Structures are given as structure tokens and as C-alpha cells.
Amino acid sequence: MADTFQAPRGTRDILAPESERWHVLVARFAHAARQAGYRPVIPPMFEDLAVFQRVGESTDVVRKEMFLLEARDGDARQALRPEQTASVCRMFAQHRPATPWKVFYSGSNFRYERPQKGRYRQFDQVGAEVLGTDDPDVDVEIIALAWRFFEQIGLRQVSLQLNSLGDGEGRANYLASLREYFGVHVGALSAQSRETLSINPLRVLDSKRPEDGEIVAGAPRMVDHLSPQDRAHFDGVRAGLDALHIPYELTPRLVRGLDYYTRTTFEFASAALDAAQNAVGGGGRYDGLVADLGGPGVAGVGFALGVDRILLACDAEETFGPPPSAVDVFVVSTVAGTDALELTAELRAAGIGADRAFDSRSMKSQMKAADRSGARLALIVGSQELESGNVMLRPLRADTHQQLVPRVEVVARVRAALDATES
Ligand code: AMP
Numbered sequence: 001m002a003d004t005f006q007a008p009r010g011t012r013d014i015l016a017p018e019s020e021r022w023h024v025l026v027a028r029f030a031h032a033a034r035q036a037g038y039r040p041v042i043p044p045m046f047e048d049l050a051v052f053q054r055v056g057e058s059t060d061v062v063r064k065e066m067f068l069l070e071a072r073d074g075d076a077r078q079a080l081r082p083e084q085t086a087s088v089c090r091m092f093a094q095h096r097p098a099t100p101w102k103v104f105y106s107g108s109n110f111r112y113e114r115p116q117k118g119r120y121r122q123f124d125q126v127g128a129e130v131l132g133t134d135d136p137d138v139d140v141e142i143i144a145l146a147w148r149f150f151e152q153i154g155l156r157q158v159s160l161q162l163n164s165l166g167d168g169e170g171r172a173n174y175l176a177s178l179r180e181y182f183g184v185h186v187g188a189l190s191a192q193s194r195e196t197l198s199i200n201p202l203r204v205l206d207s208k209r210p211e212d213g214e215i216v217a218g219a220p221r222m223v224d225h226l227s228p229q230d231r232a233h234f235d236g237v238r239a240g241l242d243a244l245h246i247p248y249e250l251t252p253r254l255v256r257g258l259d260y261y262t263r264t265t266f267e268f269a270s271a272a273l274d275a276a277q278n279a280v281g282g283g284g285r286y287d288g289l290v291a292d293l294g295g296p297g298v299a300g301v302g303f304a305l306g307v308d309r310i311l312l313a314c315d316a317e318e319t320f321g322p323p324p325s326a327v328d329v330f331v332v333s334t335v336a337g338t339d340a341l342e343l344t345a346e347l348r349a350a351g352i353g354a355d356r357a358f359d360s361r362s363m364k365s366q367m368k369a370a371d372r373s374g375a376r377l378a379l380i381v382g383s384q385e386l387e388s389g390n391v392m393l394r395p396l397r398a399d400t401h402q403q404l405v406p407r408v409e410v411v412a413r414v415r416a417a418l419d420a421t422e423s
Contacts, residue, residue: 010113010121012308017322021311022124024323025153026106029126029305032149033104036141038128041103043087049079054292055086056258058200065111067121080110083258085286085302086293088129093295099132106307118277118309127283129302134287136236139264139301140244143237146268146281146303147246153310154319157271158280160246163222163254164234165202167262167287170227175201177220185215205253221252230263237264260286264301272316273309280313281305325374328418330396331356332366333381340381343391343410347379350411352418370396376421377414393417 007013014022030040046069056062061082068076081087084105092101106126113119128145130138143160150158166174178201186194190209197204205216226234241248248266256265265284273280283303291297314320329347331354333340340356347354355373357366370378380392380402391410394402398421405413 008121010115012120012122018311020322021314021320022307025307025310025320026124026126028152029106029149030104032145032152033128036102036145038102038104038145041088041091041105042107043081043084043091043105045108046078046080047087047090049077051086051090051293052079052082055089055260055289058196058203059258061111061258065113067110067112082111083109083304084125084127085129085258085260085289085304088302089131089286089289089295089300090293092131092290092298092300093293096296099298100138101131102128103131104128116277118273118312120308124307125281125304126307127302127304129300131290131300132298134233134263134285134299134301136233136264137240139237139285140240142283142301142303143241143266144244144246146283146305149305150268150280150310153314155270155272155280155310155313155317156319157317158268158313159271160241160248161251161254161267161269162238162241162248163251163265164226164230164237164263165255165261165265165284166222166226166230168227168230170225170230171222171262174220174222174225177225178202178204181219182215188215200259202255203259206255216253219253223250223252233263256282256284260289260292262287266303268305270309270313270316272313277309279306280309325353327353327355327373327375329354329377329379329414330370330373330375331379331381332363332370333357334363335381335383335386336360339386343379343381343407346411347414350415352411352414377417379410379414395421397421 052062052066066082067080069078070076088103104127106124108122108124110122112121115121128142130142147160165171182189182197182201182204190211192209193204193207193212205219207216254265254267261284263285267282268280269278270280281303285301287299289300329352331340331344344354344356357369376397378394378396380394385391385404389407390404391407392402393405393413
């Protein structure tokens with residue numbers, strides 16, 4: 001016998017009802033985003049390697065976790081996307097749409113991580129980005145979009161962590177003082193952090209290694225180095241969040257996993273998940289990213305939320321169950337011929353969700369299948385009924401009697417029966 005293949009390590013097969021929840025969740029996000037004036041974009045699954053290198057040279061995501069695509073000549077020049085913000089900015093640089101450009105997306109990303117619960121090599125995100133304005137109200141709008149989405153799907157244990165990484169001169173001064181500070185303590189840092197320090201000292205703040213903990217905790221804080229303009233921007237964001245009654249916690253060491261962030265950065269954590277994988281989303285401002293990708297110097301802000309983890313959080317909070325059955329009617333047939341085929345097609349064409357049994361199974365087995373389908377009604381096609389021009393309509397969930405209905409009126413009668421059993 002042939003070996004049974006397994007899904008590759010770090011990937012998941014998502015079957016119903018989980019896959020049903022997945023689709024509903026993405027649809028709800030799309031609805032919320034469209035309602036706030038965002039329109040969908042669909043970036044490619046892979047980009048030139050340089051696009052990702054440009055945005056994250058000092059990050060683990062880009063240095064160690066990329067899925068490189070080997071070209072025919074053995075050179076890796078393209079990579080599967082580890083995230084989609086870089087692609088959205090590359091799209092902007094290429095197409096130069098009118099600003100503010102408000103977009104949302106959903107889809108898979110790929111990172112070669114060590115798989116565990118809530119951490120996969122292929123995972124999905126929904127996200128939104130606004131390019132072309134640095135108005136702090138836009139930072140607030142973006143955060144509010146994610147916040148309300150979490151509320152809408154019933155999550156009550158999500159918290160917002162907020163920081164500003166500054167920009168320009170303030171950022172340069174801060175980097176200088178960080179370098180100085182870490183320079184003094186370099187001997188005690190992990191080998192990993194010593195390496196990171198030479199590339200980007202900010203990223204050392206993101207170290208989760210226990211040996212770095214104490215040194216990171218004592219490091220200078222960006223919020224103490226913000227320029228007057230960056231401080232005013234951050235104050236604007238905070239005032240906006242307060243006005244919308246969105247609570248947040250100031251987290252001075254929040255730097256996020258990619259290099260491109262400036263000013264506002266934020267993360268959403270779920271208290272219902274294990275601490276190691278409790279981030280359900282994050283984002284921030286990236287005012288230099290489009291220019292880095294060869295586009296005009298436009299500001300940008302956005303977020304990405306992890307679909308897999310949000311669903312885990314929904315499980316943990318026992319909210320947001322699978323949607324009800326997609327079919328209303330199940331067609332059961334004890335006769336040969338095309339009657340069941342035609343009847344099912346007719347119902348579907350009339351917009352009624354319908355399924356049926358195949359393989360000429362016994363009546364008993366077909367009724368079992370009808371029950372499993374979640375349909376509210378069964379339509380039974382038998383030779384006696386057909387001879388008199390009827391089919392039998394049997395309620396499956398209600399305590400009412402079955403009735404013969406004329407075959408020619410079946411759509412109208414099914415509709416009436418469905419209306420009668422609603423709610
Ligand atoms: P990031 O931009 O890396 O902060 O990712 C945004 C969100 O995507 C995170 O908060 C997670 O919810 C989710 N995410 C990131 N990496 C993974 C992964 N390997 N597996 C599952 N979800 C992930």
C-alpha cells in the first residue's frame with residue numbers, strides 16, 4: 001500500500017467546521033474594513049527577494065525565516081511573502097494611486113519558524129493600511145478598526161499595547177544612547193543580541209532571551225527621546241484613542257518584529273492565549289517604507305492580525321462558533337432516474353440551499369445523511385408520490401407533520417415551510 005502523505009510540518013489542514021469559522025471571520029473583517037472606506041488589494045504571494053530585504057534586513061523574519069524560491073539557475077531571487085505590508089508599499093510605489101490610499105487584504109504568509117500551537121510556517125492574516133497621510137487621526141482610525149473587529153467577534157480579553165518609536169532626529173539620538181548603553185553591557189548580552197546590536201540596536205529591545213532580560217529592562221526609553229513633533233503626534237494618537245474610549249497600555253519597549261516602523265507602534269495581546277503566542281495582531285506607522293521601495297516619500301500606517309491565533313482566542317473565550325448549516329433542504333430519493341437531480345438543481349437555482357444523497361442508498365441511510373446535513377426539511381421523492389405528481393415534504397427539526405406537495409409547486413411550498421420554521 002502507498003504511504004499516506006501528511007501535510008508539511010508547520011502547515012495545517014483546516015476542515016469544517018473550523019474552515020467555516022475561518023471564512024466568516026475573514027468576511028466580517030472585510031465588511032468592517034469596507035464600511036470604514038477601505039478597499040481590497042490582492043498582492044502576489046511572492047516578491048523579489050530585495051523587496052523583503054529592503055524592509056527587514058536586521059530581523060529574524062527576513063534573515064532566517066524566509067522561504068526562498070530557487071530559480072532555474074539555482075539563484076534565489078524571489079521569496080514567498082512573510083507578511084504583506086511590504087507588498088502593499090511596493091504596489092503603491094508601482095501604481096501611484098490617489099491618496100489617502102486605504103486598503104485591506106487577507107491571505108497566507110510564510111515564515112520558516114519552529115512550529116508550535118499558534119505558530120505555523122504558513123499562517124493567515126487580515127490587515128489594513130493607509131498610505132499618503134501622517135494625520136494622527138489615521139493611526140487612531142486604524143487601531144479602532146482592529147479594536148472594533150475584535151469586539152464584533154466577541155473577544156473580550158484583548159488588550160492594546162502602544163508605543164512611539166519616534167522618527168528623524170529624535171530617533172537618531174535615541175539610537176545613539178541605546179548603542180552607548182548596550183555598549184557598556186555588551187559582555188553580558190546573549191551572542192544573538194550582540195550580533196543584532198551591530199545591525200540595529202532597537203531590535204535588541206525585542207529580545208526574548210532570558211539572559212538579556214535585565215539589561216533590556218534598564219535600557220533608555222524612546223518615549224523619553226521623542227522630538228517635539230513626534231511627541232505632539234503621539235499625544236494626538238492618545239487623545240484620539242481616549243475620545244473613542246479605546247483603552248491602551250503604554251509599553252515603552254514595544255518595537256515589533258520588522259524594521260520599518262516609525263512613530264506609532266502597537267500590538268494586540270489576548271489574555272486567553274499562552275503568553276508565548278498571545279499576540280493576535282500588531283502594526284504601526286512606517287513613514288519611510290514606500291520611499292525605501294523606490295516610491296514617493298509618503299507616510300503609511302497599518303496593521304496585520306493573525307487569523308489562526310484569533311480563532312484560537314475565540315475557542316479559549318468560547319465565542320464565535322461555526323455558522324449554521326449551509327443547506328435548508330435535503331433531497332431523499334427512492335427511485336431511479338433524474339428526478340432527484342432535477343429537483344435539487346431547481347431548488348438551488350431558486351436560491352434555496354439544497355443537498356442530496358447519492359449511490360442509491362437505502363431510505364434509512366439517506367435520512368441519516370439528511371439529519372447530518374443540518375437541513376431543516378427533507379424532500380422525499382418516491383414512486384407513489386411521483387405517480388400522483390407529488391413529493392413528500394418532511395420537517396426535520398420541527399414537530400410538525402409531513403405533507404404531500406405538488407411537484408410543480410415545490411419551490412413555493414419549500415419557501416413557505418422554511419418561513420414557518422424560521423428562528
Ligand atoms: P507580525 O507582523 O509578525 O507581528 O504578525 C502579526 C500577527 O500575525 C501576529 O500578531 C500573529 O497573530 C500573527 N502571526 C505572525 N507570525 C505567525 C506565525 N508564524 N503563525 C501564526 N500566526 C502568526
